[in-house]
Amino acid sequence: MTQLESARAGRITDEMRQVAEYEQIPPEELRDKIASGRVVIPKNAARQFVPRAIGKGLCTKVNANIGTSPSRHDPARELAKLDAAVAAGADAVMDLSTGGDLDATLRSILDKSPVMVGTVPVYKAVSRMLAAGRTCIDLTSDDIFDEIEAQCREGVDFITVHCGITQNTLQVLKGCGRHLGMVSRGGSLIAEWMVRNQAENPLYAQYDRLLEITRAHDVTLSLGDGLRPGSIFDAQDRAQISELVVLGQLAQQARDAGVQVMIEGPGHVPLSRIAMDMKLQQQLCGQAPYYVLGPLPTDIAAGHDHIAGAVGGAIAAASGADFLCYVTPAEHLTLPGLDEVREGVIASKIAAHIGDLEKGVAGAWDRDREMTAARRGFDWPAVFAHAIDPEKARAMRAQSEDHDKDVCTMCGDFCALKTYGRALEEIK
Amino acid sequence: MTQLESARAGRITDEMRQVAEYEQIPPEELRDKIASGRVVIPKNAARQFVPRAIGKGLCTKVNANIGTSPSRHDPARELAKLDAAVAAGADAVMDLSTGGDLDATLRSILDKSPVMVGTVPVYKAVSRMLAAGRTCIDLTSDDIFDEIEAQCREGVDFITVHCGITQNTLQVLKGCGRHLGMVSRGGSLIAEWMVRNQAENPLYAQYDRLLEITRAHDVTLSLGDGLRPGSIFDAQDRAQISELVVLGQLAQQARDAGVQVMIEGPGHVPLSRIAMDMKLQQQLCGQAPYYVLGPLPTDIAAGHDHIAGAVGGAIAAASGADFLCYVTPAEHLTLPGLDEVREGVIASKIAAHIGDLEKGVAGAWDRDREMTAARRGFDWPAVFAHAIDPEKARAMRAQSEDHDKDVCTMCGDFCALKTYGRALEEIK
Numbered sequence: 001m002t003q004l005e006s007a008r009a010g011r012i013t014d015e016m017r018q019v020a021e022y023e024q025i026p027p028e029e030l031r032d033k034i035a036s037g038r039v040v041i042p043k044n045a046a047r048q049f050v051p052r053a054i055g056k057g058l059c060t061k062v063n064a065n066i067g068t069s070p071s072r073h074d075p076a077r078e079l080a081k082l083d084a085a086v087a088a089g090a091d092a093v094m095d096l097s098t099g100g101d102l103d104a105t106l107r108s109i110l111d112k113s114p115v116m117v118g119t120v121p122v123y124k125a126v127s128r129m130l131a132a133g134r135t136c137i138d139l140t141s142d143d144i145f146d147e148i149e150a151q152c153r154e155g156v157d158f159i160t161v162h163c164g165i166t167q168n169t170l171q172v173l174k175g176c177g178r179h180l181g182m183v184s185r186g187g188s189l190i191a192e193w194m195v196r197n198q199a200e201n202p203l204y205a206q207y208d209r210l211l212e213i214t215r216a217h218d219v220t221l222s223l224g225d226g227l228r229p230g231s232i233f234d235a236q237d238r239a240q241i242s243e244l245v246v247l248g249q250l251a252q253q254a255r256d257a258g259v260q261v262m263i264e265g266p267g268h269v270p271l272s273r274i275a276m277d278m279k280l281q282q283q284l285c286g287q288a289p290y291y292v293l294g295p296l297p298t299d300i301a302a303g304h305d306h307i308a309g310a311v312g313g314a315i316a317a318a319s320g321a322d323f324l325c326y327v328t329p330a331e332h333l334t335l336p337g338l339d340e341v342r343e344g345v346i347a348s349k350i351a352a353h354i355g356d357l358e359k360g361v362a363g364a365w366d367r368d369r370e371m372t373a374a375r376r377g378f379d380w381p382a383v384f385a386h387a388i389d390p391e392k393a394r395a396m397r398a399q400s401e402d403h404d405k406d407v408c409t410m411c412g413d414f415c416a417l418k419t420y421g422r423a424l425e426e427i428k
Numbered sequence: 429m430t431q432l433e434s435a436r437a438g439r440i441t442d443e444m445r446q447v448a449e450y451e452q453i454p455p456e457e458l459r460d461k462i463a464s465g466r467v468v469i470p471k472n473a474a475r476q477f478v479p480r481a482i483g484k485g486l487c488t489k490v491n492a493n494i495g496t497s498p499s500r501h502d503p504a505r506e507l508a509k510l511d512a513a514v515a516a517g518a519d520a521v522m523d524l525s526t527g528g529d530l531d532a533t534l535r536s537i538l539d540k541s542p543v544m545v546g547t548v549p550v551y552k553a554v555s556r557m558l559a560a561g562r563t564c565i566d567l568t569s570d571d572i573f574d575e576i577e578a579q580c581r582e583g584v585d586f587i588t589v590h591c592g593i594t595q596n597t598l599q600v601l602k603g604c605g606r607h608l609g610m611v612s613r614g615g616s617l618i619a620e621w622m623v624r625n626q627a628e629n630p631l632y633a634q635y636d637r638l639l640e641i642t643r644a645h646d647v648t649l650s651l652g653d654g655l656r657p658g659s660i661f662d663a664q665d666r667a668q669i670s671e672l673v674v675l676g677q678l679a680q681q682a683r684d685a686g687v688q689v690m691i692e693g694p695g696h697v698p699l700s701r702i703a704m705d706m707k708l709q710q711q712l713c714g715q716a717p718y719y720v721l722g723p724l725p726t727d728i729a730a731g732h733d734h735i736a737g738a739v740g741g742a743i744a745a746a747s748g749a750d751f752l753c754y755v756t757p758a759e760h761l762t763l764p765g766l767d768e769v770r771e772g773v774i775a776s777k778i779a780a781h782i783g784d785l786e787k788g789v790a791g792a793w794d795r796d797r798e799m800t801a802a803r804r805g806f807d808w809p810a811v812f813a814h815a816i817d818p819e820k821a822r823a824m825r826a827q828s829e830d831h832d833k834d835v836c837t838m839c840g841d842f843c844a845l846k847t848y849g850r851a852l853e854e855i856k
Binding site for chain 1: 616
């Protein structure tokens, strides 16, 4: 039984119990949210780790994309990124490898990861073709589903599948005057396959087959947004929204089949339209958990896209997004290294926490309250302890000549809190 | 005549002409906005540099705070920060020095800065007292006004003065149950002076004297928010808002006297209340330009407060803030070094630009349009040129093994744009 089927049957699983404790909510409440599809616990039935859930009423989760590329494919490097991402607070990683020994890389990440692991199975299916001197066009439906099944057996917890690219949504895309076409790797591969083979997307046409495989392993579906905007000019165009309508239909079918499902979202979106995107997704997808990439409210922050992503992610989370895929400073430029992974996770954690303050999730305000108390009391160890990134806060303060005093080099004797403290006693 | 008086008289000054050209708006429109107090051109009548304006309908400006502290007071270091801030795109710097030879430091910054320079004159007045073995309490009104006059003569373009701390607002503060008291250095010094001397704030009681001095040099007043919240728990409490009411009254008096004026704002503010803060300021202060510090929507991002500040600053700018004071990664921890200055300015520039997209200021959308076109065409030099930080974008891509090809190490042959490009030709 999947977590969804258990919840529907009224059962509270061990995973639900662990999650409810972590989230500080009653297990019954969590179970009911899972039963209605508003919360998922992405955890392969065969894998052992402390589970986390994603969805309504829970704290916002953060995913870090790791994985090799054709020109950088050292698995050890990706394991180091896994460690860095988890140490910085990532709740999930996705292995998006496209270079080197893909099987070994995924196997080692699954073995080592203490958090949920997601993949985009079509990458590996296509890579196998390329390695055999063929192209993605030569894939058969069976190749695709065999790869998905293999990864589900291997222990993957959630998979991104671009089921919403259909002959119909491609027609909409063609006619809607996009500025930047398709920026989804998996989506574009599926589109090329469909166009060259003049056939419907197998992930859509044989969606029941996908549900059967994922249900057997309780792998959570993450319905990919192949038509997400890659420029703020393309945000919420007819292509994106027509795909979202399809994803809403497919999410309903998944829930009906007992399969846990979440929806992926943009991408590049102007600031004032981010909240609207979140509300529309809830409406069209029956409140399925929403997993967004960014969003980025500007296209020109290359080298600092983690900052643009934090702006968009904070607003998205505050408006209902449940799961933030990090954006690193390397986005749009190169594959992230260790430093970029770390910076990307921290930026997303900040965004997630700002969102959690707005969502009012359990414990969120307590963290800021404790920080305020630590500052009021000049309790530096507590300031570090309550920071999202204690290590960086400690290192930065250590640069200060005054770091062993109860002042800082920023203000020294001009400390407002102290001056005010002296004055306050006297206010009549 | 001040810029405000010239505008009221219907004159278009050279400064207005330069600003109008930069902002791509008609000089008459700019003049009318200056006449109504919605725009200021902070530029001392005695100083020569290319002026920038701040206010409604213009692009959002960014300020970088530099200056020594009691334990770090090498003027050369501050000049290097000035260079770094301007190179990164700062439109203004404030010399907030509190250590070392304050006169020489300010003099060298004024000599070298190609952008407007602001100060908080009370710092220097108090420092002189401390150097003489006395305290801020020993200051006389004349000491304070003499220092202000000296700095106006010296060429400062705008000054922060905490005129809104009054015996009345201190009473409100005392009764409103603040979590983190006062976090404004200048404000707390004024408060201590008032309390110990049992006297009204001279900057409030003798406001006409302040107006006379600043009008003579066309120095723009930046009415400081001494009661800004230093914790999200203190946002928009009675203390902050009662001070804002006073600042609104004083802004009106300044405009009536022909003195250019802007208002300073928070601080720490929960995300969903940032827009409200901007609207309230416009309402209470007659649309005077609003100069905000952050805002920070969470208290726990120490070490990465530039990211929290970018989140708050983007929303503030989108909601009407005109001028963003940067926040660096060193905020709350230590005096920023060169790297932190640079990171702080870039983060604020990203926030300002996101705000400008929402404000629809001239040219803002063009930058993203050009970036999108550059990406569509795999035109890497154009991608760098259109980025907010071309240097970082170029350096990051240079790390990529594929940097001389028209692909990137992120996707290699899995490039979505290329795959889609191939597919698109075939869509029937």
